[in-house]
Amino acid sequence: MHGQLWRVLPLLCAGLLFLAPSTPPVVAAQTAPAPADLAIRFEALLGQHSVLAADLMRSRIRGDDDFVQAANAALGRNTTDMSTLVGQLFGKPAADRFGPMWSEHIVELFAYAGALAGRDETAKGNAMEELTEYEEALGDFFAGASQGRLSQAAARAAVVEHVGHLTGQADAYAAGNYAAADDLYRMGYQHTYDLGLTLAGTLLPPADAATLREPLWRLRSQLGKLLAEHAVLIEDLTRAAVTNTPDFTASGDMINGNTRDLAAAMDTLFGAAAAKQFQSIWGDHVEQLVAYAQAGGDQAKKDAAAAAMTGIEQRLGEFLAGATGKRVAPAELTAAIRKHDMMLMRHADAYAGKDYATAHDVAYETYQEMFDLARTLADAFGANVAARLPKGGAQTGYGGMASVVSSFATPGR
Incomplete structure (x- = not known):
């Protein structure tokens, strides 16, 4: 055909x-x-x-x-x-x-x-x-x-x-x-x-x-898994937003699920109050990335979304720096998140321009970059925090996040 x-x-x-x-x-x-x-x-x-x-x-x-x-x-x-x-x-x-x-x-x-x-x-x-x-x-x-x-x-x-x-x-x-x-x-x-x-x-x-099976290695692995999935699903959602395809709603449900899973991880590591704060900031972050993609050729709307992201990046940097006990400076984390957002905006622009080769190259690099962020965060959180992860054998990802994520099955929690 x-x-x-x-x-x-x-x-x-x-x-x-x-x-x-x-x-x-x-x-x-x-x-x-x-x-x-x-x-x-x-x-x-x-x-x-x-x-x-x-x-x-x-x-x-x-x-x-x-x-x-x-x-x-x-x-x-x-x-x-x-x-x-x-x-x-x-x-x-x-x-x-x-x-x-x-x-x-x-x-x-x-x-x-x-x-x-x-x-x-x-x-x-x-x-x-x-x-x-x-x-x-x-x-x-x-x-x-x-x-x-x-x-x-x-x-x-x-x-x-x-x-x-x-x-x-x-x-x-x-x-x-x-x-x-x-x-x-x-x-x-x-x-x-x-x-x-x-x-x-x-x-x-x-x-x-x-x-x-050591706590820090398990945390590096599991944070990398969730953060890299976030990048993948945001890219999927922005592609649907750019083209207004019928799978847009389902794509949105996927990224919401990943956000809840990340919040569940924060709950395990730092408690319910931190998880609630994180979920609110992270949800705003996702919303503005989608708004940027949906803006299409409307530069004013794209600029507004990018400006909103700048404030959200600072809030995320402060939150994550606090979670590390300031072992990583807020400015350093804000810069890492800014780099992530800029790559995702570049992906959306390339896809909207039908430059699919560039879009895939950027997506590939964005995926890999999330593991550097995961390692930075895991090492800064420290072994005591990492030890709060559930334990298990290799067949369960050495505990991973599976049993934790199930407690965040509904968006309203």
């Missing part, structure tokens, strides 16, 4: 990744990252993969050719980064095995979305059959890399769930059930992000994996 484009893009997606094993990374003259740092990067890249793959599938369903090409390039960058990281964590032979399997599973997700766009049940069934094969192969790869610490059944089940989230959200999106699609979008991100921690906990040697 879309001519030669659909036959070329899967090859591009695969080709980008196949370049990674043959091009060894440049080694800088600096201390190698700690295994725990690499583990957090691994879960971050897996979570990012989930949302990029979902965005790619949705754009193909819409028939949005220009957006598809930019989304495909962003996903190719993510898969290249993942293949390189697998090599850093587990060695070049592991990366050489991982790369082709991961690339092919993306190609089949792409084909699945194409079948939905073309209403071709035969092609959809063929894509699902191929996906099933790659699910098994990827599960077996992770089980083998764990040297017996991760069972084949558990590894396969994790990959099957990941693919199920992506195909399920695509099915719902194609049917116009945007609320269900977005529920699965968030579930897919959260599951895949946590899958990264689970895999790291079983694939790394036990001494290295134990570091991931």
